[in-house]
Amino acid sequence: MIASMMIVGTIVLFYIMSIVYKRFTYPLLLPILSTTVLIVLILIISKTPYDSYMSGGKWINELLGPAVVSMAYPLYIHKEKIYKYKFPIILSVLSALFSGIISIMILSKLLSFEEHILLSLLPKSITSPVAIPISETIGGIPTLTAVFVILAGLVGAILGPSIFKVCRIDKAISRGISMGSASHGIGVSKLGEYGEETLTMGSVSMTLSAIFGSFIFPLIALLI
Amino acid sequence: MVKVIRIVFQVIILYLFSFIGSWIVQSLSLQFPGSIVGLLLLFVCLYFRIIPVELIKDGAGFLLAFLALFFIPATVGIMDYPELLSWAGLGMVLAIVLSTVITIIFTGRFCQYLERKLLEKELIE
Structure with a gap:
C-alpha cells in the first residue's frame, strides 16, 4: 500500500513540477531538482526512512535499465x-x-x-x-x-x-x-x-x- | 488506449533487452553494465533489421521523454547522506561543480574546433 502511494506520489509531484517549470523555466525549478527536494522534505518531516520510500521507488528505478x-x-x-x-x-x-x-x-x-x-x-x-x-x-x-x-x-x-x-x-x-x-x-x-x-x-x-x-x-x- | 497498450508492450520489449544484457554480463561474470550490453544488442538488431524500428519506437520515445523521472528515487537517496552538508561534503560538491564546468567548456570548444576543421576539409575537397 505504502509502495504504491510512493510511486503515485513521485509521479504526481514530478508532473506538477514539470508544469511549473514549463511556466517559469527558472533553472532552480528543474523538475528533477524540485521534485527531489520536495520528496526529501516530505520524508524528513513525516519521519519516513529512505528504505520505505524505496519500497515503491524501486519500481520507478527499475525503468532506468530499459531507458538506457x-x-x-x-x-x-x-x-x-x-x-x-x-x-x-x-x-x-x-x-x-x-x-x-x-x-x-x-x-x-x-x-x-x-x-x-x-x-x-x-x-x-x-x-x-x-x-x-x-x-x-x-x-x-x-x-x-x-x-x-x-x-x-x-x-x-x-x-x-x-x-x-x-x-x-x-x-x-x-x-x-x-x-x-x-x-x-x-x-x-x-x-x-x-x-x-x-x-x-x-x-x-x-x-x-x-x-x-x-x-x-x-x-x-x-x-x- | 491502443497507444497506451502499445507503449506498455514496447517497454516490456526494451526491458527484455536490458534483462538479456544483464544476464549476459552475469553469466560471463564480466564487470560491465548490463544495460549497455542491452543497448548495443538493440542497436545491432535495429541496424540489421532483425527487429523493425516500429516495434520499439513509441516505447523508447516514452522512456526517453520521462528520463528525469526515473532518476528521482536514486536522487532522493541523498537524504541518507547529511554529511554532504558538512565542510568535507562542500569540498566534494565544489570538486564536482568545477570539474563539470571545466569538462563542458573544454569539450564544447574542442568539438567546435574539430567540427570547423571537418567542414573546411570538405570545402577544399
Missing part, C-alpha cells in the same frame, strides 16, 4: 549524421572523459579526499544506471556515486546555458556533445530547449560516454 536501452533508438535514427561527424564526436567524448578524470584527480589531491571518495567521484559524468555498476567495479561507494552523478547533472543543466553563452559554444553538435558527456541524462533533458538536433547529439554523447567509460574507468582505477 532506449538510447539505441536516437542512435539508430541519426546514424548517418553520427557517421558523418564520427571523428569530432568520438574525440570530443573521449576528451570529456579525460578532462573529467584529470580535473577530479587534481581537485581530489588539492582537497585531500580519501581514495574511496576519489573512486566514487570518478564516474560522475556517466549516466547513473551505468555509473553505479562502474563505481562498484572500481571500489567506490555506489550510493555516493549516485549522488555525485546527480550533482554533476544538475551543474550542467543549471550552468550549461550560461557557459554556452559566455564561451560562445553555439553549434548544435558541440552543445549536445559537451552537455551529454559532462552531465548525462539530466543535462541532456535540458537540451530539448535548443531543438531536436542538439538533444540528439546530447543523447548520442551520453550513450557513447557510458560505453567508453565502462571500458576506461576500470583501467584508470588500476592505475590509482
